[in-house]
Amino acid sequence: MPALLPAIPTARAAGAADTAASPADIPASARAVPLSSVRLLPSVYADAVQANQAYLLRLSADRFLHNYHRFAGLPTKGAIYGGWESDTIAGEGLGHYLSALSLMYAQTGTPALKPRIHYIVAELARVQQAQGDGYVAGFMRKRKDGTVVDGKQIFPEIMRGEIRSAGFDLNGCWVPLYNWHKVFAGLFDAQTYAGNDRALQVAVGLGGYIDKVFAALNDEQVQQVLACEHGGINESFAELYARTRDPRWLALAQRLYHNKVLVPLTQGRDELANLHSNTQIPKLIGLARLHELTGRHSDAEAVNFFWQRVTRHHSYVIGGNGDREYFSAPDSIAAHITEQTCEACCSYNMLKMTRHLYSWAPDAAYFDYYERTHLNHILAHQNPRTGMFTYMTPLMSGVAREFSSEDNDFWCCVLSGMESHAKHGDSIYWENGDTLFVNLYIPSTVEWKAAAAKLELNTGYPFEGDIDLKVRHLAGRRPFTLALRIPAWAGKYTLLVNGKPHAGSTSKGYAIIRRRWRAGDTVRLSLPLELRLEAAAGNDHVVALLRGPMVLAADLGAASQPFSGLAPALVGADILGAFSEQDKGRAVYRSVGTGRPGDMKFAPFFSQYERRAAVYFNAYTEAEWAQSEVAFRKEEARLKDLAARSVDVMHLGEMQPERDHDLQSDISYPVTYRGRTGRDARTGGYFSFRLKCTDGPLTLQASYWGEERNRDFYILVDGERIARVKLDANHAGAFFDEEYAVPERLTRGKTGVVVRFEPEPGHTAGPVFGVRLFTQKLISS
Structure with missing residues (x-):
C-alpha cells in the first residue's frame, strides 16, 4: 500500500479532557456517534445489513446454547449446529451471535431482535446458576483416546500446573480463552446496545471463575497458557474493569500480557513474519483498551507500531492481510498472492484497532485505510444474495470465493461476519x-x-x-x-x-x-474518481487497478465454471491510459490492447461475489513482455499442472488445514522457517493426517529445507512403510521436494488414506513443509 497513512500520533492519556475545535484545526480526540443515532439509506451497505439481519433471524439461539445447557445439566432445547459448533471450539458462535443481535438492534431498531438478546442472557444466567461457580461455556475437550467431553475438565489440570499448550490447543480444547473473549464481548454488547444489565452480572460471575484459574498459576505458567491463541481476553478484563471499576479485573487484564509477541512490538521491532495474524491483532486491541484506562504509554506505542507495520508493510490492496492466515516477511506481498489471502477476521479486528487509534488523535489517513478495507474486503466477504460469508478472500487470479453454508460451517469468519454486517453505520x-x-x-x-x-x-x-x-x-x-x-x-x-x-x-x-x-x-x-495503478509491496511490476477508494478487478467468468486460463497480464507503455470507460455509473472499464492473453472487463472487486476475478497483474512494457513471455507462460503452466495433478494438499503447521485433515500427533511441533510452515516429530513421537486419494498410480511429494542434518524417519501410508528418508544437508540453501511412489494396492478402491511420519529412534522426522498427493503428470514439462 502507498504511504497514505499518518505518522504515529501521540495517544491521548486516560482522562484527558476533550478540546473544542478552532476554525483552523480539529479536536485532539474524537468519539463515534452512537450507532443507534445512525440510520442507513439505500446503498450496497444497507443491502448487506438487510441480508445479514435476515440471516440472524433465521438462526436459532437454542441451537447455539446447546452445549451450555448440556454441560450445566439442563435440558437442551435445540440440536447443536454443525461445522465448528460441533467441534471442540463449540460455543464461540453464541458470543458472536449475541454481539451481532445487539449491534443489529442498535443499527436498525428492529423489534424482533431485542427479545432474542434478553432470552440468551437469561439462559446464560440460568446456566451459570446451575454450574454454581460462575462457569459458563460451551467448548469441549478431546481426550487422548479420542472421546469428546465437557471442556471444563481442563481447568483443574491447568490449576495444578499441567499445561499442554500448542498454538491452538490447550489441554485438548480448541482455543478456550479466545472462545470466552467472544462470550464476554457478546455480554458487553447486550448491555451497551440493548440495555441488559443482567449481562454484566453474568460477565462478573464468569470473570470470577477465570480469575481463580489464573490465581493458581505463577507468571511462567501464565505465559504457557497464553501460548495458546487467547483472542483479546486481556480486553475482556479491561472492559470488565471499565464497567465495574473493580481493580481485580484491571490487575488480571494487565497480567494477561503475552510477552513473546507484545514485548518486541513495544520495543519497535517487527517480528511478525510467520506469526498467525488473527491470533495477534486482538491482543493489541486489548492493549489499546488498557491504555485508555491507565494511560500507560508503552501500550499505546505497541498498538501504534503494530498498526503502522501491518497497514504499510503487511497488507494487500484490499486492506486485508495474511497468506494462509499468517503474516509473511515485511514488503513481500507480491510473493504471496495466493488462493488463501486475507482472512476476514483479521480485517474485522484491524478496523476495531483503527477506531481506537483514531479516537486518540483524529487524522483522515486512518480512515483512508479504514475505507479501503471496509469497502474492498468487508463488503467482499459477504454475498448479499444469500447472506453467507467467506473465510479467505482469494486474490490469486481466477480463484472463486467460497461461501459458508446456512448452518453447517460457523467458521470464525462467519461469526465475525455476522457482526461486521450489523454495524455499517458505526464509523461514518x-x-x-x-x-x-x-x-x-x-x-x-x-x-x-x-x-x-x-x-x-x-x-x-x-x-x-x-x-x-x-x-x-x-x-x-x-x-x-x-x-x-x-x-x-x-x-x-x-x-x-x-x-x-x-x-x-x-x-x-x-x-x-x-x-x-x-x-x-x-x-x-x-471528489475526482480517477484511475490509478498501485504496485504490490516487493515487486513494482505487480500492480492493481483502483478508482478512487475502490479496487477494480478483471472479470474472468462465472464462479460456477472452472477457470482454465493463465493469470492475465497487462502490457504497454501507457497501461493506465489504455483503459476505456464502459459504464461510469457502475465503475466498469475495459483494457484496450494491453490485456494478455486478451483484453478484459474490469469492475469493482467487492461486487464480484459469484465471479472469478483477477486483482493483481504482472505489468510489462512491450520489450519486457517479449523477454519474459516464454518464462511467464512456462511458470504459469507449471503451476496450473501442479494444481491439476493434486488429489490433495496438506499445509502442515497451519491450524485449519491440520484440523480439516484430522491431524493426529504426539511429541510433534509446528515449525516456521523462511516463510514456510511445517511440522516435525521428535524421537518416540509421530504425526499423521488423512489425504484424499483415487485409484491408479499416485505419488506422494514432501517438501524439506535443504540444510537439515541427522534426520532419519519413515513415511507410512495406511500403516505400511513406503519410504525411509534421511536428511543431511542434501540441498544447501534451498527448499526441495522429494517424490515417493505409492503402491497402487494401498489406494485401490479407497477415497482416503492416512499418511504418517515417524522418526527412527534417537532422531527427528522432518520438519516437513507440506505434502501433496499427485496423479501421473498431465502435461510435459
Missing part, C-alpha cells in the same frame, strides 16, 4: 464538542444530539464523486464545525455550501467548515 460520523467528523461517505441520516441537529448524507459514492450533506432539522441558527474527510488519493476537490464555492480551511486531511448553520443548509463535496 464522529464527534467532539461542536465538531462533527464525516469519515465514510455512506448514505445515511444522523441524529447529532450535541447540536440538536439531524443531518442527511446522500451520494452515489464510491461509484460517483458527488457527496451531498443536508441539515434536515435544527432549531434556529447554531454555530458548529463540519470536518469532511478528503482522501489522500483525491487530489483536487470542490466544496460548495448552499450551492456556492467554499474555500474553508484544512487540517489533518479534513476540509473544515465552521459557520452558523440553519435547517436546509447544504454542502456538496465533489
Whole structure:
C-alpha cells in the first residue's frame, strides 16, 4: 500500500479532557456517534445489513446454547449446529451471535431482535446458576483416546500446573480463552446496545471463575497458557474493569500480557513474519483498551507500531492481510498472492484497532485505510444474495470465493461476519464538542444530539464523486464545525455550501467548515474518481487497478465454471491510459490492447461475489513482455499442472488445514522457517493426517529445507512403510521436494488414506513443509 497513512500520533492519556475545535484545526480526540443515532439509506451497505439481519433471524439461539445447557445439566432445547459448533471450539458462535443481535438492534431498531438478546442472557444466567461457580461455556475437550467431553475438565489440570499448550490447543480444547473473549464481548454488547444489565452480572460471575484459574498459576505458567491463541481476553478484563471499576479485573487484564509477541512490538521491532495474524491483532486491541484506562504509554506505542507495520508493510490492496492466515516477511506481498489471502477476521479486528487509534488523535489517513478495507474486503466477504460469508478472500487470479453454508460451517469468519454486517453505520460520523467528523461517505441520516441537529448524507459514492450533506432539522441558527474527510488519493476537490464555492480551511486531511448553520443548509463535496495503478509491496511490476477508494478487478467468468486460463497480464507503455470507460455509473472499464492473453472487463472487486476475478497483474512494457513471455507462460503452466495433478494438499503447521485433515500427533511441533510452515516429530513421537486419494498410480511429494542434518524417519501410508528418508544437508540453501511412489494396492478402491511420519529412534522426522498427493503428470514439462 502507498504511504497514505499518518505518522504515529501521540495517544491521548486516560482522562484527558476533550478540546473544542478552532476554525483552523480539529479536536485532539474524537468519539463515534452512537450507532443507534445512525440510520442507513439505500446503498450496497444497507443491502448487506438487510441480508445479514435476515440471516440472524433465521438462526436459532437454542441451537447455539446447546452445549451450555448440556454441560450445566439442563435440558437442551435445540440440536447443536454443525461445522465448528460441533467441534471442540463449540460455543464461540453464541458470543458472536449475541454481539451481532445487539449491534443489529442498535443499527436498525428492529423489534424482533431485542427479545432474542434478553432470552440468551437469561439462559446464560440460568446456566451459570446451575454450574454454581460462575462457569459458563460451551467448548469441549478431546481426550487422548479420542472421546469428546465437557471442556471444563481442563481447568483443574491447568490449576495444578499441567499445561499442554500448542498454538491452538490447550489441554485438548480448541482455543478456550479466545472462545470466552467472544462470550464476554457478546455480554458487553447486550448491555451497551440493548440495555441488559443482567449481562454484566453474568460477565462478573464468569470473570470470577477465570480469575481463580489464573490465581493458581505463577507468571511462567501464565505465559504457557497464553501460548495458546487467547483472542483479546486481556480486553475482556479491561472492559470488565471499565464497567465495574473493580481493580481485580484491571490487575488480571494487565497480567494477561503475552510477552513473546507484545514485548518486541513495544520495543519497535517487527517480528511478525510467520506469526498467525488473527491470533495477534486482538491482543493489541486489548492493549489499546488498557491504555485508555491507565494511560500507560508503552501500550499505546505497541498498538501504534503494530498498526503502522501491518497497514504499510503487511497488507494487500484490499486492506486485508495474511497468506494462509499468517503474516509473511515485511514488503513481500507480491510473493504471496495466493488462493488463501486475507482472512476476514483479521480485517474485522484491524478496523476495531483503527477506531481506537483514531479516537486518540483524529487524522483522515486512518480512515483512508479504514475505507479501503471496509469497502474492498468487508463488503467482499459477504454475498448479499444469500447472506453467507467467506473465510479467505482469494486474490490469486481466477480463484472463486467460497461461501459458508446456512448452518453447517460457523467458521470464525462467519461469526465475525455476522457482526461486521450489523454495524455499517458505526464509523461514518464522529464527534467532539461542536465538531462533527464525516469519515465514510455512506448514505445515511444522523441524529447529532450535541447540536440538536439531524443531518442527511446522500451520494452515489464510491461509484460517483458527488457527496451531498443536508441539515434536515435544527432549531434556529447554531454555530458548529463540519470536518469532511478528503482522501489522500483525491487530489483536487470542490466544496460548495448552499450551492456556492467554499474555500474553508484544512487540517489533518479534513476540509473544515465552521459557520452558523440553519435547517436546509447544504454542502456538496465533489471528489475526482480517477484511475490509478498501485504496485504490490516487493515487486513494482505487480500492480492493481483502483478508482478512487475502490479496487477494480478483471472479470474472468462465472464462479460456477472452472477457470482454465493463465493469470492475465497487462502490457504497454501507457497501461493506465489504455483503459476505456464502459459504464461510469457502475465503475466498469475495459483494457484496450494491453490485456494478455486478451483484453478484459474490469469492475469493482467487492461486487464480484459469484465471479472469478483477477486483482493483481504482472505489468510489462512491450520489450519486457517479449523477454519474459516464454518464462511467464512456462511458470504459469507449471503451476496450473501442479494444481491439476493434486488429489490433495496438506499445509502442515497451519491450524485449519491440520484440523480439516484430522491431524493426529504426539511429541510433534509446528515449525516456521523462511516463510514456510511445517511440522516435525521428535524421537518416540509421530504425526499423521488423512489425504484424499483415487485409484491408479499416485505419488506422494514432501517438501524439506535443504540444510537439515541427522534426520532419519519413515513415511507410512495406511500403516505400511513406503519410504525411509534421511536428511543431511542434501540441498544447501534451498527448499526441495522429494517424490515417493505409492503402491497402487494401498489406494485401490479407497477415497482416503492416512499418511504418517515417524522418526527412527534417537532422531527427528522432518520438519516437513507440506505434502501433496499427485496423479501421473498431465502435461510435459
